[in-house]
Amino acid sequence: MKVALTLSILLFFGVSQYLVAQVLPEQGDPPPPENIPDYYKNTLEEISEQVKSVKKGSVAQIATSAGGRPIYAVYYGEKDDFQSQANYNSAVAARNPAYYAKKGKSSKPVVFLLGPVHGQEVEGMVGMVNLLQIAETGKDHRGRAFPELQELMSKFRLIIVPLANPDGRARNPYDSYVGLPVEIMTKYGQGTKKDGTLWRWPHAKALHPMRGDVGILGAYFNDDGINMMHDDFFDPMAKETKAIMDLVKEEVPDLTVSLHSCECKPFVIQNAHVPRFMKDRIADFALELNNNFIQEGLPHRPEGYSLARGQDDPESPKSSFNLVSALHHASGTMSFTFESPHGTLDDGATHEEILDIQLTLYRTILEYTLDNRMYWE
Numbered sequence: 439m440k441v442a443l444t445l446s447i448l449l450f451f452g453v454s455q456y457l458v459a460q461v462l463p464e465q466g467d468p469p470p471p472e473n474i475p476d477y478y479k480n481t482l483e484e485i486s487e488q489v490k491s492v493k494k495g496s497v498a499q500i501a502t503s504a505g506g507r508p509i510y511a512v513y514y515g516e517k518d519d520f521q522s523q524a525n526y527n528s529a530v531a532a533r534n535p536a537y538y539a540k541k542g543k544s545s546k547p548v549v550f551l552l553g554p555v556h557g558q559e560v561e562g563m564v565g566m567v568n569l570l571q572i573a574e575t576g577k578d579h580r581g582r583a584f585p586e587l588q589e590l591m592s593k594f595r596l597i598i599v600p601l602a603n604p605d606g607r608a609r610n611p612y613d614s615y616v617g618l619p620v621e622i623m624t625k626y627g628q629g630t631k632k633d634g635t636l637w638r639w640p641h642a643k644a645l646h647p648m649r650g651d652v653g654i655l656g657a658y659f660n661d662d663g664i665n666m667m668h669d670d671f672f673d674p675m676a677k678e679t680k681a682i683m684d685l686v687k688e689e690v691p692d693l694t695v696s697l698h699s700c701e702c703k704p705f706v707i708q709n710a711h712v713p714r715f716m717k718d719r720i721a722d723f724a725l726e727l728n729n730n731f732i733q734e735g736l737p738h739r740p741e742g743y744s745l746a747r748g749q750d751d752p753e754s755p756k757s758s759f760n761l762v763s764a765l766h767h768a769s770g771t772m773s774f775t776f777e778s779p780h781g782t783l784d785d786g787a788t789h790e791e792i793l794d795i796q797l798t799l800y801r802t803i804l805e806y807t808l809d810n811r812m813y814w815e
């Protein structure tokens with residue numbers, strides 16, 4: 439039904455790059471989950487439609503992907519003038535980030551929600567689409583009202599990139615992984631070698647750009663084989679990465695989250711390469727978020743779950759300077775990775791739970807940011 443509708447839209451309006459239909463599962467792959475709820479919106483068409491419906495915010499195309507697809511940012515709330523006179527690194531060396539951005543008590547808090555850079559991690563896309571619907575109408579796509587969340591959002595300069603890797607999304611044949619074996623996510627997420635064996639995590643990072651021994655190019659990557667999480671941040675290979683870095687430098691978010699998923703209970707990953715005070719903030723936030731999951735009866739980590747705060751890798755490098763590390767060092771933002779469950783057989787989360795996990799994450803981010811602002815003046 440969905441496929442037929444997509445094709446007829448394409449024929450009627452002409453092919454827009456963004457609407458290029460997604461691939462289908464190969465023969466022998468498990469069929470997509472039955473009865474994916476209508477609110478579980480995450481296809482390129484559904485994301486595009488949601489972005490086009492924005493009226494209260496503004497929309498900009500911040501980049502064109504390697505495959506020629508647009509990447510959108512949606513903005514709510516006026517941007518303050520930070521009277522920048524130096525880049526972040528130089529301002530820190532001058533002993534005050536205010537030289538980079540004056541963010542005093544009268545400045546509006548800024549939050550940047552960076553939707554998936556990995557195209558099979560549809561759960562964050564579902565969250566972003568529903569959050570945009572709440573920003574516009576007060577209700578999510580289930581019809582559930584979130585007046586407090588909507589009110590909370592109005593206090594911010596909020597930047598939402600619902601999907602940072604449309605190329606990868608177009609190569610992901612599944613609109614949901616709920617109830618599926620994790621192997622199928624691994625096949626299309628990290629991709630296969632020419633002989634059909636799976637690249638898997640973390641070996642899929644051993645070849646970058648992902649070119650050469652590639653059967654199915656994983657949804658991790660853009661059409662040039664770049665995994666934005668592990669781009670070369672001093673000389674980005676992907677225009678998508680460059681656009682995300684530019685956006686953060688311009689917007690100076692108090693907090694930035696990069697949305698990911700795995701076969702896991704939801705959790706925050708510590709940012710391995712940021713100063714200690716920032717690790718403390720991220721660990722405090724992770725604790726608050728896990729407590730909220732517990733309180734709401736959602737999948738969670740054990741009570742008191744805490745992230746490492748000390749220095750990592752005392753002997754040899756094991757944790758990389760990745761996208762969220764780079765975003766901190768470019769702008770001072772409190773940046774970290776969030777992992778949602780996919781709902782595979784291994785983690786067992788339901789569609790309802792996955793959306794609620796996302797909405798609880800966003801609410802906790804806004805509450806934490808209001809309660810724990812860092813002023814630069």
Ligand SMILES: [Zn+2]
Nearest residue numbers: 556559698699
């Ligand atoms: Zn990921």
